[in-house]
Amino acid sequence: MTLIWGGLALGAVYALVAIGYNIVFISSKTFNFAQAQLMMVGTFVAYTGLVTLRLPVFVVALMAVAAVFLVAAIEERVAIRPVKEPEAVLVTTLGASMLLDGVTQLIWGPQPLTVPFFGSDDVMSLFGGQVYPVEIALILLTVVIVVALSLLARRTLLGLALLGMAEDREAAMLRGVNVRRLAFGAFAFTGALAGLLGLFVGPKTFAVATLGASLALKGFVVVAIGGFGSIPGTLVGGVIVGLVEALAARYLGSEYANISVFAVLVVILMARPSGLFVRTQERTV
Amino acid sequence: MTLWRSLRSIPSWIVPLCAGVVVLLLPVLGLDFSTGRQIQLACILALLVSGLNLSHGYAGELALGQAAMYAAGAYTAGLLSKAGHTDILLQFVLAAAVALVVGLVSGIPGLRLGGWSLAMTSFFLVLLVPDILAVFAEWTGGRNGLSGVMPPTLLGADLAGDAYYWVVAGVTLAWFAIMRNLIVSRHGVAFRVLKKSPVLASSMGISVFRMKLLAYAVGAVPAGLAGALFVNLDLYVSPEAFGFVTAVTVLAASILGGSASVYGALLGAAIMQFGPNQASEFQEYALVFTGVFLIAGGVLLKGGLAGLCRRLVSRLDRAAGVTTAARNVSADVPDIAGATLAIDGVSKTFGGNQALKGVSLAARPGKVTALIGPNGSGKTTLLNMVCGFYRTDSGTITIGDTALQGLPPHRVARAGVARTFQTPNIPEGVTVLEAVSSGRYSGHRASVFSAILRLPGFRRVRTDDLVEAERALALVGMSDLRDAEATSLPLGMRRLLEVARALAARPGVLLLDEVASGLDEDEVERLAGLVRRIREAGGTIVLVEHNFRLVLDLADEIVVLAHGSVIATGPPEVIERNPRVLSEYLGIDGESAEGRAKVAELTGGGEITGTGESA
Structure with missing residues (x-):
């Protein structure tokens, strides 16, 4: 059970990255390679706030939200908006991710930093397994965010505008949706969210400059399994990836962890090419 | 400019070859x-x-x-x-x-x-x-x-x-x-x-x-x-x-050099090798440097460095007036061995929506068969079934003696079915001539191996490709555009280009899907003339069309679809008086005086093609 908790918490972290990918994908049909790096910056800001400056949690949360919001906003303006070709966004957001990796390394150094969890760091027992409070918090937080975003998408005008935009940009524009502003807003929102999540992810993964690279790919696997643009899909994808990774590492050996995740990914995609939660359209001419 | 003209008259592969020879000779010239x-x-x-x-x-x-x-x-x-x-x-x-x-x-x-x-x-x-x-x-x-x-x-x-x-x-x-x-x-x-x-x-x-x-x-x-x-x-x-950095470097070099180019790979690789990879001496700044470099490259370069060079060359070409002369080719329609397309009792359901109900029709060589009907009546669905994009629920589709139902689309095409699309579908980065000759790709084969080594078999096929493509282009009256970029053409031209591409394949059956929409009067006339000539050459043509006058003018037989069923079949003079067709398709009550006047207005004159000879 300890293993299951660990796997679920890991899956929750991946799912949180995947949610960021999906929001950007829904709103601008682009893919932000640097999403995981934004979360990484959040963990470092959390470290600085909680450990170096010893600020209260509430202030640190605000600080992290503001800082990563700003980074995301700058990234959108500099590396996404001016790019004319969709495939070049791959390169520019990749550039942004490397830039963030490099800058965090320069500021905070290459050593992993321990981010304390503001709740409690004591191991507790739950359903016959050992689990850290932060792991429970991560799992709950992911579920809450997924539910909240799903409700937001269905029940509010803003959510409907976003979905409409994802369906057909031009039609949304004609309906009076300010597509560019909405896309920018959604992007900056993922930044703010990533900043907040830094407080929760940091205690689980440490704040380290290679965090972005290791989260980015798994986040992508979660998106691919759940389906592009599907927020509920990230939950299921996260559970699958987290558990497979934890179980394979434990029973097969650490070098099989990624290989197993890859095998699961390929099997799922072969059965459902566009993921578990997105239906394939019969092709039309 | 004269210098540029003479430069352009040497084959373009000489330049990279010279560069390659220079690189080969570098050690002789003393290379550390x-x-x-x-x-x-x-x-x-x-x-x-x-x-x-x-x-x-x-x-x-x-x-x-x-x-x-x-x-x-x-x-x-x-x-x-x-x-x-x-x-x-x-x-x-x-x-x-x-x-x-x-x-x-x-x-x-x-x-x-x-x-x-x-x-x-x-x-x-x-x-x-x-x-x-x-x-x-x-x-x-x-x-x-x-x-x-x-x-x-x-x-x-x-x-x-x-x-x-x-x-x-x-x-x-x-x-x-x-x-x-x-x-x-x-x-x-x-x-x-x-x-x-x-x-x-x-x-x-x-x-x-x-x-x-x-x-x-x-x-x-x-x-x-x-x-x-x-x-x-x-x-x-x-x-x-072989890790992440290598994979990323390869991708970045590809996009910086221009991914749709041959020599862009060399440029991109040289930049990445002599640029960021050198920065490893300042290890801690390497990532920052690479990041900035990728963002700047991605934002500033459209189509990579190769795209930049290509735009520069075409600008210099225009300035110097470099053109390739169009060859004089005969605009004769070749003899086309048309085949009979027979559709018998075809049905198709999407979910709960019955798109086609027992549709039967036959299109014969040397005839134009028009398929008309209101939007959503199943015309394009029927074409897609013929082409193999949808599977039939029941019924048979044959061309000559070959059964088409159940075949994958590329096998249907090889059986002799060529088509155009409602929204023209033209690849990027090719010239008009290349786009047209691509219609011959599967019908006249030359292996990859012979293409790489330029074997005689490949050269023969290439010459034929050019001749046939130029002829097809001449037929649609676009010979002067042969070297233009295909995707840059206006809508009407792109439609005609698709017709030329389909024609280059010398198909047994030619399916034209709303080919006249978006064409100006002159182009419609050219198209109508071409369709008649293909018919005279023995081709089988299926025309899906909304332009009622054009249909009456061109078709030998009209099949009217409504709600997925055939409601009438017959020559134009019968169809234009069929009350059910008038009410379903034109929304006109054929019995009233007002309706009759409207029919006369819609069908009369045949102004578009002048003579109305087909009726």
């Missing part, structure tokens, strides 16, 4: 060791990038597994060397073969998936390289790397220093010659057709499955060669050489 090594590494990187360009830039398959194939090639060559097989030629052959296997395996998901999912799985494969090497640590040395590789030999002679430099540069030069020959051939155009749309490719008789496999396979070969070259350069490999 570290620059020589950088050039060799740039060559190796260029080989990797070139493979990615082929599969991604041309075939549109975002398969990022180059680094995994590179690793496969390197370890194959390294293990051969350790086993005493130091001959570089043997290593090349086996490294390329193993890389090819890895390329095909990593491409398998791409046969089902597209876009991001393929990018994802192939990229993931790259990150698995260290894990897989660790699993086989006994042979590969795991994370410690493979050491004890022997110096390479060529036919018994030792390769060291300058000699090895020449091998690296020579292999690179040879590969780019192969790549160039492949891309400018009909196969290069076929790759771009696949990139534009798998639907288009299969409707032209190109097997999407085989074309994708071809792209993965050919793209893997240079990666395997690069691996063999790399391991013999340092006589040591470790998993770090």
Whole structure:
């Protein structure tokens, strides 16, 4: 059970990255390679706030939200908006991710930093397994965010505008949706969210400059399994990836962890090419 | 400008060849060791990038597994060397073969998936390289790397220093010659057709499955060669050489150089090798530098450096007035062996929606059969069933004696069905002439091998392709546009281009899907004249059309669809008086005086084509 908790918490972290990918994908049909790096910056800001400056949690949360919001906003303006070709966004957001990796390394150094969890760091027992409070918090937080975003998408005008935009940009524009502003807003929102999540992810993964690279790919696997643009899909994808990774590492050996995740990914995609939660359209001419 | 004109009159492949010879000669001119090594590494990187360009830039398959194939090639060559097989030629052959296997395996998901999912799985494969090497640590040395590789030999002679430099540069030069020959051939155009749309490719008789496999396979070969070259350069490999950084460098070089270009790979590789990779001396700033570099490159360069060069060349061309003269070709319609298309009792349901209910019709050679009906009546669905994009629920479709139902689209196309699309579907980055000649790709074959080596068989097919394409272009009156970029044409021209492309295939049955919409009067007239000539030449034409006057004017037989069923069949003079057709299709009550006046207005005169001879 300890293993299951660990796997679920890991899956929750991946799912949180995947949610960021999906929001950007829904709103601008682009893919932000640097999403995981934004979360990484959040963990470092959390470290600085909680450990170096010893600020209260509430202030640190605000600080992290503001800082990563700003980074995301700058990234959108500099590396996404001016790019004319969709495939070049791959390169520019990749550039942004490397830039963030490099800058965090320069500021905070290459050593992993321990981010304390503001709740409690004591191991507790739950359903016959050992689990850290932060792991429970991560799992709950992911579920809450997924539910909240799903409700937001269905029940509010803003959510409907976003979905409409994802369906057909031009039609949304004609309906009076300010597509560019909405896309920018959604992007900056993922930044703010990533900043907040830094407080929760940091205690689980440490704040380290290679965090972005290791989260980015798994986040992508979660998106691919759940389906592009599907927020509920990230939950299921996260559970699958987290558990497979934890179980394979434990029973097969650490070098099989990624290989197993890859095998699961390929099997799922072969059965459902566009993921578990997105239906394939019969092709039309 | 005169200088530019004379420069342009020499064949374009001379320039890269000269550059290649200069690079080959550098050691003679005195080249220090570290620059020589950088050039060799740039060559190796260029080989990797070139493979990615082929599969991604041309075939549109975002398969990022180059680094995994590179690793496969390197370890194959390294293990051969350790086993005493130091001959570089043997290593090349086996490294390329193993890389090819890895390329095909990593491409398998791409046969089902597209876009991001393929990018994802192939990229993931790259990150698995260290894990897989660790699993086989006994042979590969795991994370410690493979050491004890022997110096390479060529036919018994030792390769060291300058000699090895020449091998690296020579292999690179040879590969780019192969790549160039492949891309400018009909196969290069076929790759771009696949990139534009798998639907288009299969409707032209190109097997999407085989074309994708071809792209993965050919793209893997240079990666395997690069691996063999790399391991013999340092006589040591470790998993770090094939990780995330390599994969990212290859992708960045591809996009910076221009992914849809042959020589862009060389430019991009040179920039990445002499730019960011040099920055490793300032290790801590390397990531920052690379990041800024990628953002700037991606924002500023559209179509990469190759795109920049191409725009510059075309601007200079315009300034200097460089043109290629259109050849005078006869605009005769060749004899077309039309075939009878018979549709019998075809039904199709989508979910609960019955799109077609027992539809039967026959289109005969030397006749124009028009298919009309309101929007949503099932016209395009029927065409898609004929083309094999949808499976029939019941009923049969035959062309001549061949049953089409159940065949995949590319087999239907090869059976002699050619079509145009409601929204013109034209690949990017090809000229009008190339786009038209691509219609002949599956009907008149020449192997990839003969294209690379320019064998006589290939040359013969290429000459025929040109002649036929020019004739088809002349038929639609677009000969003067032969060298224009196909996608830059206005809508009406693109429609006519599709007709020419379909015609170039000399199809047994020609399906024209709303081909007159968006055409101006002059173009409609040209089209109508062409359709009549194809009919006289013996072609079978199925015309799906909303322009009622044009239909009355051209058709020998009209089939009217409504709500998925045929409600009337007959010659135009019968159909235009059928009350049910008038009420369903035109929304007119044929009995009232007002309605009759409207009918007269809609059908009368036949002004568009003047004579109305077909009636």
